[in-house]
Amino acid sequence: MRVAIIGTGYVGLTTGACLAFIGHTVSCLDTDEPKIRALKSGQIPIYEPDLEDLLEDARPNLTFTSSYAEAIPGAEVVFIAVGTPPTPSGAPNLEYLSQAARCIGQHINGDFTVVVNKSTVPIGSGNWVGSLLRESSEHRTDGVIPDFAVASNPEFLREGTALHDSLYPDRIVIGADEQRALEVLYSLYRPIVDQTFQAPTFLPRPESMFAVPLVSTDLASAELIKYAANAFLALKISFVNEIGHLAECVGANISEVARGIGLDSRIGPRFLNAGIGWGGSCFGKDTAALIATAGEYGLHMPIVEAAKIINSRQRDRVVEKLLRELKILKGRTIGLLGLAFKPNTDDLREAPAIEIAQKLIDRGVRVKAHDPIALERFESEHRSMGVHLCTSPLEVADGCDALVLVTEWNDYRDLDWDLVAKKMRNAFVLDGRHALDADKLSRAGIHYVTIS
Ligand SMILES: NC(=O)c1ccc[n+]([C@@H]2O[C@H](COP(=O)([O-])OP(=O)(O)OC[C@H]3O[C@@H](n4cnc5c(N)ncnc54)[C@H](O)[C@@H]3O)[C@@H](O)[C@H]2O)c1
Numbered sequence: 001m002r003v004a005i006i007g008t009g010y011v012g013l014t015t016g017a018c019l020a021f022i023g024h025t026v027s028c029l030d031t032d033e034p035k036i037r038a039l040k041s042g043q044i045p046i047y048e049p050d051l052e053d054l055l056e057d058a059r060p061n062l063t064f065t066s067s068y069a070e071a072i073p074g075a076e077v078v079f080i081a082v083g084t085p086p087t088p089s090g091a092p093n094l095e096y097l098s099q100a101a102r103c104i105g106q107h108i109n110g111d112f113t114v115v116v117n118k119s120t121v122p123i124g125s126g127n128w129v130g131s132l133l134r135e136s137s138e139h140r141t142d143g144v145i146p147d148f149a150v151a152s153n154p155e156f157l158r159e160g161t162a163l164h165d166s167l168y169p170d171r172i173v174i175g176a177d178e179q180r181a182l183e184v185l186y187s188l189y190r191p192i193v194d195q196t197f198q199a200p201t202f203l204p205r206p207e208s209m210f211a212v213p214l215v216s217t218d219l220a221s222a223e224l225i226k227y228a229a230n231a232f233l234a235l236k237i238s239f240v241n242e243i244g245h246l247a248e249c250v251g252a253n254i255s256e257v258a259r260g261i262g263l264d265s266r267i268g269p270r271f272l273n274a275g276i277g278w279g280g281s282c283f284g285k286d287t288a289a290l291i292a293t294a295g296e297y298g299l300h301m302p303i304v305e306a307a308k309i310i311n312s313r314q315r316d317r318v319v320e321k322l323l324r325e326l327k328i329l330k331g332r333t334i335g336l337l338g339l340a341f342k343p344n345t346d347d348l349r350e351a352p353a354i355e356i357a358q359k360l361i362d363r364g365v366r367v368k369a370h371d372p373i374a375l376e377r378f379e380s381e382h383r384s385m386g387v388h389l390c391t392s393p394l395e396v397a398d399g400c401d402a403l404v405l406v407t408e409w410n411d412y413r414d415l416d417w418d419l420v421a422k423k424m425r426n427a428f429v430l431d432g433r434h435a436l437d438a439d440k441l442s443r444a445g446i447h448y449v450t451i452s
Contacts (some may be wrong), residue, residue, distance in 0.1 A: 001188055003074035004029060004101045008039060008064070010046055010162065010347065011118060012081030017051060018166040020058035022197040024188065025072040027063045031099075039064040047346035047373050050339045051161050053202050072107035077188055078155070080104075080129070081118045085281070090288030094128075097121060101129045105136030108146040112183045116151045120226050120286055122293050126175070126219035127191050149181035152219050154226030159280070160344030166205055167192065167199070171213040175222020182216050189214065227293070230286040235307035236271040237278050242310050243450025244274035245317075254452040255434050274452035276356070276406065276432040277314035279341035281349035284308070315355050317451055318404060318432060319363070325428055325449070326401055330364035333425070335396035336387075338407020339371035339378050346374040348381060352432075353406040357387050370396045372411050397423040408435035417444035 001024050005016040008030040016028040030036050035045050044052055055062070065071050072078060080097035097119055104115060115133060117125055130150040137146045149310045152175040157165040172193065174185040191197040193212050199205040215225070244254035254274040262269030278284070287304050294301045319329075326332055341351035348354065351374075357367045368388045371378065375389050390396045394414060397403060397420045405412060417440055421427040429436070434450050441448040 001025070001076045001184075003027070003188070004071040004075055004078045006030075006071075006080050006104070007082035007096075007119070008035060008045075009081065009083060010031075010048065010159055010345075011045075011157065012079070013039075013046065014048065014051065014157060014162040015079060015118065015155070016062060016165055017054045017058050017083060018163065018192075019165075019188070020061035021054055021200070022191045023061065023294065025061050025067055026058075027075065028201070028427055029065050029068065029071040031066060031382055033066050036064050036066045047344075048159065048200050050200075050343055054163055055202060057200060068103040068107045072104055073109040074111070075113060076111070077114045077116060078108070078185060079116045079118045081155075083281075084119050084121055084285070086285040086288055089292060091292040092120070092122060092285060092320075094121065094125070094290050097125065097129065101132035102136040105133040105146070108133070108137065108148055109145075110144050110147060112180065113146070113148045114151050114176070114184045115148050116185070117223075118152045118153050118155050120154065120282065120289075121223065121232075123220050123223040123227070123287055126152050126177075126223065149176055149178040150219070151176035151181045151185060152222035153185060154222060154229075156226075156229065159347050160342060163203055167197075167203065168195075168209050169212055171215055173215045173217065173222050173225050175225075177217045177219050186214065186216070204423055227290045229287055230237065230283055231301075231304045231307070232289050233271050234278055234283040234287050234311070235303060236312040237309035238283050240272045240274045241277060241314050241452065242383040246346075247274075248326075250451055254450075273434060274450075275314070275434055276318055276352050277311040279350045279352040279355075280347065281341075284311075284350050314451070316360065317354060318356050318430065319359050321430055321449060321451060322360075322402055325430075325447070326426070328358065331366075332401040333368060333399055335364045335400040335403045336362055336367060336369040337393055337396065337403060337405045337412050338409055339369055340374040340407050340409075343407055344373075345407045346377045348374055348377055351407075354382060354385070356404065356406060357385060361386060368396045368400065371407065372409050380415070394419060394423055400424045401426045402428045402430060403433050404430045405436060408433040413437070417441050417446060421445050 003024050003026045005012045005028045008028045016026045020026040082098050082100050084092040087093050176182050193214050258272040262272045292300050339353045370390045370393050421444045428437040431450045
């Protein structure tokens, strides 16, 4: 099938690469022209494991453009995958979505086209995008009468495992109020639903993977599924962090408590890692958007609101723990291990490291930091913060009064902790992710503390 993808960020580029890889003809469009030039010349603007290899394999079916006139006419499916960043009120900024919808309306042709919201958008956005498309196509002078339906296909990929999540998803959700739109999307995803595509050698099909559940719903339900899923994951993390706080008070071990509850198949072990809480571009924004949407209907969402409050409290607890250990923060040097909001990505949006660094800088701390992948992005996006960036964890440790593990990159688990201890002015490590080997660090003479 012929597909256009609007927006070549983490979601759009992954989706485009995967759909081209399974045999569709895909045109990826972005208004960021330098980004498109880079993609055309084989450079990849984001870090995502295996993406370079998949793009290479998919290249015969893939083109990149900044021109709506090039990408849209003739596309049977048009995905909108533009950013929907949060506004101060919590509601997402829909400016990019509205620009994309208007441009699609100006270029769509007379053949039936399904326009799909893949961006995470508030409930009701499907109807709104439909009205924008109609409005912009009404102003056309070329006599074309567009024939389209709007659908929702929320994205559940996790950065760092985005290709795996797209080729071998837990489920695919499609929502539309017109049956023919659902049928088009079913045809598009059939190779993934039936797992009939030839798996890439570098990303083999999991042995237990036979078919992918396809959840086919109305528009509003698909839109709500995305928000409800993210809110649930966010509150699962906040729940374990709340229990973790109590565990600390009563002398219980939160890792063991989490394992003990997670083995209950009704609960499940994932997203039960206590620590400094979630970050990233989705959970904070999507929980805020859910609360804002509920507010429009006069509803409160106390559970989701509490999840947010607890998450922000976890960041304060980092500072509290450092204060308890060091007594005075002013004039201290503290090192952060990890800047990206999670391992295996270079994404710094809502990264806990940024919030923690700012809190420490505000208290007069000299902050040093390392990240295996995100240093360059940090330098270009957050240079003004005044964080001293280091090219190795040992350089961070040098002269530090404390190290905080913020992002649980594998690289940090296997550090030479004896050497780290020797480099530090005060051998104290605050493990914000329960990721390090406590015995190993203690043997190296490090005072090791976790946050839960
Ligand atoms: N990143 C994730 O892990 C993730 C997961 C699930 C859902 N989502 C949702 O998917 C959407 C996209 O997220 P992302 O992380 O890929 O964002 P992103 O910021 O990485 O990419 C968005 C891209 O859209 C482009 N763009 C903006 N306006 C445009 C326009 N009018 N026409 C063409 N291109 C335009 C931007 O230049 C940018 O390259 C968001 O709604 C997000 O909430 C993201």
